[in-house]
Amino acid sequence: xxxxxxxxxxxxxxxxxxxxxxxxxxxxxxxxxxxxxxxxxxxxxxxxxxxxxxxxxxxxxxxxxxxxxxxxxxxxxxxxxxxxxxxxxxxxxxxxxxxxxxxxxxxxxxxxxxxxxxxxxxxxxxxxxxxxxxxxxxxxxxxxxxxxxxxxxxxxxxxxxxxxxxxxxxxxxxxxxxxxxxxxxxxxxxxxxxxxxxxxxxxxxxxxxxxxxxxxxxxxxxxxxxxxxxxxxxxxxxxxxxxxxxxxxxxxxxxxxxxxxxxxxxxxxxxxxxxxxxxxxxxxxxxxxxxxxxxxxxxxxxxxxxxxxxxxxxxxxxxxxxxxxxxxxxxxxxxxxxxxxxxxxxxxxxxxxxxxxxxxxxxxxxxxxxxxxxxxxxxxxxxxxxxxxxxxxxxxxxxxxxxxxxxxxxxxxxxxxxxxxxxxxxxxxxxxxxxxxxxxxxxxxxxxxxxxxxxxxxxxxxxxxxxxxxxxxxxxxxxxxxxxxxxxxxxxxxxxxxxx
Amino acid sequence: xxxxxxxxxxxxxxxxxxxxxxxxxxxxxxxxxxxxxxxxxxxxxxxxxxxxxxxxxxxxxxxxxxxxxxxxxxxxxxxxxxxxxxxxxxxxxxxxxxxxxxxxxxxxxxxxxxxxxxxxxxxxxxxxxxxxxxxxxxxxxxxxxxxxxxxxxxxxxxxxxxxxxxxxx
Numbered sequence: 001x002x003x004x005x006x007x008x009x010x011x012x013x014x015x016x017x018x019x020x021x022x023x024x025x026x027x028x029x030x031x032x033x034x035x036x037x038x039x040x041x042x043x044x045x046x047x048x049x050x051x052x053x054x055x056x057x058x059x060x061x062x063x064x065x066x067x068x069x070x071x072x073x074x075x076x077x078x079x080x081x082x083x084x085x086x087x088x089x090x091x092x093x094x095x096x097x098x099x100x101x102x103x104x105x106x107x108x109x110x111x112x113x114x115x116x117x118x119x120x121x122x123x124x125x126x127x128x129x130x131x132x133x134x135x136x137x138x139x140x141x142x143x144x145x146x147x148x149x150x151x152x153x154x155x156x157x158x159x160x161x162x163x164x165x166x167x168x169x170x171x172x173x174x175x176x177x178x179x180x181x182x183x184x185x186x187x188x189x190x191x192x193x194x195x196x197x198x199x200x201x202x203x204x205x206x207x208x209x210x211x212x213x214x215x216x217x218x219x220x221x222x223x224x225x226x227x228x229x230x231x232x233x234x235x236x237x238x239x240x241x242x243x244x245x246x247x248x249x250x251x252x253x254x255x256x257x258x259x260x261x262x263x264x265x266x267x268x269x270x271x272x273x274x275x276x277x278x279x280x281x282x283x284x285x286x287x288x289x290x291x292x293x294x295x296x297x298x299x300x301x302x303x304x305x306x307x308x309x310x311x312x313x314x315x316x317x318x319x320x321x322x323x324x325x326x327x328x329x330x331x332x333x334x335x336x337x338x339x340x341x342x343x344x345x346x347x348x349x350x351x352x353x354x355x356x357x358x359x360x361x362x363x364x365x366x367x368x369x370x371x372x373x374x375x376x377x378x379x380x381x382x383x384x385x386x387x388x389x390x391x392x393x394x395x396x397x398x399x400x401x402x403x404x405x406x407x408x409x410x411x412x413x414x415x416x417x418x419x420x421x422x423x424x425x426x427x428x429x430x431x432x433x434x435x436x437x438x439x440x441x442x443x444x445x446x447x448x449x450x451x452x453x454x455x456x457x458x459x460x461x462x463x464x465x466x467x468x469x470x471x472x473x474x475x476x477x478x479x480x481x482x483x484x485x486x487x488x489x490x491x492x493x494x495x496x497x498x499x500x
Numbered sequence: 501x502x503x504x505x506x507x508x509x510x511x512x513x514x515x516x517x518x519x520x521x522x523x524x525x526x527x528x529x530x531x532x533x534x535x536x537x538x539x540x541x542x543x544x545x546x547x548x549x550x551x552x553x554x555x556x557x558x559x560x561x562x563x564x565x566x567x568x569x570x571x572x573x574x575x576x577x578x579x580x581x582x583x584x585x586x587x588x589x590x591x592x593x594x595x596x597x598x599x600x601x602x603x604x605x606x607x608x609x610x611x612x613x614x615x616x617x618x619x620x621x622x623x624x625x626x627x628x629x630x631x632x633x634x635x636x637x638x639x640x641x642x643x644x645x646x647x648x649x650x651x652x653x654x655x656x657x658x659x660x661x662x663x664x665x666x667x668x669x
Contacts, residue, residue, distance in 0.1 A: 051662075052661065052662065163562075165558055165561055165562055165565075166562065168554075168558060169519070169555060169558045169559065169562065172551050172554050172555050172558065173519075173555070175547070175551055176526060176548070176551050176555070179547060179548050179551070183544040185544075186543075186544055188544055190529070190533065190544055190548065191526065191529050191548075193529070214599065217595055217599070217622075218592045218595045218596060219592070220591075220626075221591035221592050221594060221595035221625070221626070222587060222588050222589065222590075222591040222592040222595075223587075223591070224584075224587055224629065225626070225629055225630035393623075393626075393627065393640070393644075394626045394627075394630065395622065395623035395624065395625070395626030395627040395630075395637075395640060395641070395644060396623055396640075396644045396647075396648070398622055398623075398626060399618075399619035399620075399622040399623040399626075399644050399645070399648050400619070400648050400651075402595075402598075402599060402602075402618065402619070402622055403602075403615050403618060403619050403648050403649070403652055404652065404655075406599065406602060406603065406606075407606075407611065407615065407652055407656060407664065408656075410606065410664070411656050411662040411663075411664065414663070416603060416606070416607050419603045419606070420603060423596070423599050423600060423603065426596075426599075427596055430592060431515055431518070434511065434515075435511060435512055435515040436512075452547075453547045456542070456546075456547065457541070457542045457543075457546060457547075460541070460542045460546075461541050461542070464540070465537055465540070465541075465542070
């Protein structure tokens with residue numbers, strides 16, 4: 001395996017592959033730094049282009065976007081009190097307090113340093129654990145796989161903000177969308193209303209583009225410019241480049257061990273389906289505050305708090321990829337789209353991926369490692385430029401997003417019908433957003449729906465309709481208990497505490 | 501039960517009713533399939549039937565919750581645009597209409613004219629909403645339309661060698 005990892009690093013030395021990494025990294029920074037845009041959207045936009053790329057190059061580029069996007073979400077959070085992504089929300093509390101104290105550039109530098117530590121820790125754990133975890137995953141039978149998919153769907157649903165009923169409904173809508181088209185087990189069309197277009201079903205790409213890109217365009221069109229986050233960015237003065245280098249005293253004050261601890265927390269949370277960067281940054285922040293020498297400074301401009309949340313949210317990057325590659329379970333929206341990239345290239349994420357195609361994914365591991373280092377390099381090189389990126393004219397930005405999304409759908413499917421599907425799903429996603437239904441469970445439903453249905457039906461066929469098959473298999477039973485445990489820890493427990 | 505609903509509740513109720521209608525259409529198709537376990541196996545209608553029942557129950561619960569909610573005493577007036585009245589619904593409707601027109605235009609006139617018109621109008625709308633200057637917004641729209649369309653052609657056709665119907669007039 002070591003030789004294959006080294007080969008992965010050597011593949012990055014190929015000029016074209018390295019350019020894909022740099023391109024992806026810059027795209028991730030761009031989308032992460034612009035409020036309203038996310039790494040998820042960047043990867044969704046990239047999806048059509050991965051068709052004509054080598055799969056390794058596509059994964060390298062996606063890795064660059066993922067790592068950079070998670071970091072860049074904190075930039076506008078620190079400078080403007082507006083997190084570029086939900087995972088930057090807790091960073092914003094201390095980061096912006098530091099900004100108001102005139103230490104904005106130091107805060108950005110420290111945030112990049114902690115993110116780099118988090119990213120590197122995540123990749124090292126990913127490389128160490130990926131193969132062993134996939135060996136265990138090979139023992140999974142069909143009922144176990146069903147329980148695993150159920151765990152992923154349930155966890156993503158219950159960690160969504162707001163009403164549990166609404167997030168469950170959104171997930172069910174996603175599953176319903178996934179049932180359109182040819183039945184996964186019998187040559188029989190479903191929900192096609194006699195249309196040959198609907199028999200092919202809803203492709204993954206139009207669903208992703210609709211849920212993220214088209215929905216964002218529609219949402220922004222209804223938001224006055226003076227209320228938009230991008231407008232606030234326009235008035236910010238650009239800091240000098242040298243101000244971004246964190247001082248040694250500052251790093252010593254925070255402590256490398258504390259950053260490593262937050263990073264490991266991020267990796268562990270990233271490994272849980274539905275964990276995500278937001279949850280990781282919140283939990284790491286809470287843990288850092290619990291063990292800090294000066295907990296009273298948290299929330300008022302603490303470098304410890306800032307570093308904890310940033311190290312954890314980049315640690316998620318390596319952690320979230322472990323269940324994706326080893327068990328075929330995407331833990332969040334980005335890994336769900338990476339799942340799509342692999343599927344589009346005929347690779348099925350799961351236990352056999354690493355045993356049969358390790359060479360294909362090893363450059364991605366190397367890319368995540370290098371991208372972590374690039375985070376720190378980038379803040380020194382482009383620190384002042386990050387803020388200028390946020391000043392792009394909204395009209396130009398959304399015209400570009402609209403065109404590239406719709407043409408991207410056509411270019412990848414050669415189907416006008418799929419362009420209509422993307423628009424329809426975009427409108428549906430907008431209605432969901434407006435009415436407080438989270439969109440990510442719907443995406444999980446669309447992506448995992450076919451697997452959910454296939455494993456459920458296969459299990460019931462094997463057991464002749466007896467549902468006890470899911471509790472008689474030890475692995476399945478353990479996963480079902482884990483699902484119940486998550487429901488208790490993430491929903492019932494907090495609700496009881498709030499009620500007490 | 502409250503007799504008057506806040507605008508937010510009305511929106512929630514309307515969307516819940518829309519979901520119920522969509523679910524009924526979905527259910528009508530489920531009924532046309534063979535019943536689950538009719539042949540001893542779950543069959544293609546098994547999961548859709550479960551989803552259908554679930555969505556009916558969930559949406560009815562949401563509807564019940566919304567109808568029981570007390571009307572908001574005084575909702576803060578949503579801040580509007582200085583230059584586009586009712587931007588909250590007009591903007592999204594315009595964006596949807598323009599995107600739909602782009603898909604139609606893409607089919608009948610080709611990528612180049614459709615993408616130019618679409619991107620110019622989207623960029624023009626956002627800039628007009630922001631500045632209120634029609635000429636300036638139109639100029640930015642035209643320049644954006646040209647640049648983005650050219651970028652798309654270079655990106656899709658030249659760089660990635662993908663087929664696009666460029667000019668169908």
